[in-house]
Amino acid sequence: MTLSATPLPLAGLRILDLTRILAGPSCTQMLGDLGAEVIKIERAGAGDDTRKWGPPYLKDSRGDDTAESAYYLAVNRNKRSVALDLAKPAGQDLARRLLAECDVLIENFKVGDLAKYGLAYDQIKERFPRLVYCSITGFGQTGPYAPRAGYDMLAQGMGGIMSITGQPEGRPGSEPMKVGVGITDLMTGMYAAVAILAALRHRDATGKGQAIDVALLDTQVAWLANEGMNYLIGGEVPKRRGNGHPNIVPYNVYPCADGHIILAVGNDAQFRKLCEFAGEPALADEPRFRTNSLRVANRAAVDEAVGKLTRAKAQAAWVDGLAMLGVPCAPVNAIDQVFEDPQVKARGMKIALPHAAGVEAPLIASPIRMSETPPTYRRAPPVCGQDTAAVLDELLGMGEDEIADLRARSVI
Numbered sequence: 001m002t003l004s005a006t007p008l009p010l011a012g013l014r015i016l017d018l019t020r021i022l023a024g025p026s027c028t029q030m031l032g033d034l035g036a037e038v039i040k041i042e043r044a045g046a047g048d049d050t051r052k053w054g055p056p057y058l059k060d061s062r063g064d065d066t067a068e069s070a071y072y073l074a075v076n077r078n079k080r081s082v083a084l085d086l087a088k089p090a091g092q093d094l095a096r097r098l099l100a101e102c103d104v105l106i107e108n109f110k111v112g113d114l115a116k117y118g119l120a121y122d123q124i125k126e127r128f129p130r131l132v133y134c135s136i137t138g139f140g141q142t143g144p145y146a147p148r149a150g151y152d153m154l155a156q157g158m159g160g161i162m163s164i165t166g167q168p169e170g171r172p173g174s175e176p177m178k179v180g181v182g183i184t185d186l187m188t189g190m191y192a193a194v195a196i197l198a199a200l201r202h203r204d205a206t207g208k209g210q211a212i213d214v215a216l217l218d219t220q221v222a223w224l225a226n227e228g229m230n231y232l233i234g235g236e237v238p239k240r241r242g243n244g245h246p247n248i249v250p251y252n253v254y255p256c257a258d259g260h261i262i263l264a265v266g267n268d269a270q271f272r273k274l275c276e277f278a279g280e281p282a283l284a285d286e287p288r289f290r291t292n293s294l295r296v297a298n299r300a301a302v303d304e305a306v307g308k309l310t311r312a313k314a315q316a317a318w319v320d321g322l323a324m325l326g327v328p329c330a331p332v333n334a335i336d337q338v339f340e341d342p343q344v345k346a347r348g349m350k351i352a353l354p355h356a357a358g359v360e361a362p363l364i365a366s367p368i369r370m371s372e373t374p375p376t377y378r379r380a381p382p383v384c385g386q387d388t389a390a391v392l393d394e395l396l397g398m399g400e401d402e403i404a405d406l407r408a409r410s411v412i
Contacts, residue, residue, distance in 0.1 A: 016041065
């Protein structure tokens with residue numbers, strides 16, 4: 001567990017988290033790692049949908065499965081869980097009372113759904129003028145698709161990333177392919193976190209809160225980045241190139257004597273060093289290969305020539321030898337190899353926190369490094385409703401009898 005005597009950058013910030021699945025929870029976990037107090041509102045008796053998205057599940061001290069899936073554990077640390085039924089008027093009242101103690105509300109309900117509970121932005125903004133209200137949806141609050149439910153894979157497909165991911169046309173497995181993790185969800189969570197911090201800076205300067213509208217599809221379109229710009233500038237629709245790069249060659253996965261390596265040769269000097277290290281310096285002077293532009297035009301020939309060279313050495317020989325020459329080269333690691341990688345270990349990317357199940361829950365660390373106020377890991381992902389009574393007591397001053405009454409009425 002990482003703790004710090006230095007005040008955290010977001011210490012004193014309190015967030016009411018009405019999100020579930022991946023995009024919203026990844027956003028609130030990031031803010032929680034940086035010191036915000038995150039109160040996760042979950043459906044009483046059910047909790048975040050991803051609690052059931054297993055196996056695998058965390059094992060308890062007896063080795064039995066808990067109700068905490070690995071998926072849920074991935075994005076819910078540094079939060080307190082309050083089980084609350086928003087469908088009940090008393091639950092809605094509790095939510096508004098909690099909001100009076102919070103700086104930010106983050107939600108990922110379908111457009112219009114929170115209005116049924118009196119918790120839409122327009123319904124509460126006058127009562128809470130300093131509130132930063134962030135909505136995360138599939139398609140945003142406006143436009144013809146706004147009412148639709150949105151999921152990561154839909155956004156990957158509609159936003160173009162699947163059309164340029166996978167093997168080139170004509171090769172086996174050349175159908176469009178999604179990215180292996182919910183990257184659109186994760187990027188949406190990241191954009192949401194940036195927007196929230198910007199809105200808080202504005203709030204602190206002016207006293208005014210605001211609504212934030214972040215959508216999966218918008219995010220996916222935004223991070224088409226260079227490939228989107230290649231189309232807008234060049235007018236040619238990008239195609240799937242497998243592991244190839246649209247503008248740099250050689251930049252691909254290549255076979256070696258005992259597996260595969262990645263080469264990312266970014267300039268002509270690096271290509272010459274690669275050829276010299278491979279024992280074929282004349283290849284750098286081949287008329288079709290002398291410059292990156294020529295290599296892009298002769299992509300297939302370059303890949304074939306480089307592939308013949310890489311088969312001659314073992315993976316470690318390429319990775320270590322080219323690193324010394326400043327030529328980017330890396331192994332293709334399976335996920336078990338990732339967590340055994342010396343660099344990953346040195347950076348502390350695997351952590352563990354004591355969990356309510358009586359075991360240490362393994363977790364993936366934040367990638368953020370800060371010299372004065374680094375992220376900290378204070379709470380393992382909570383079980384559903386773990387902190388309901390404590391939060392209601394601390395923030396709203398509720399006594400045991402009032403809490404017991406709410407529980408008896410299934411409000412909490």
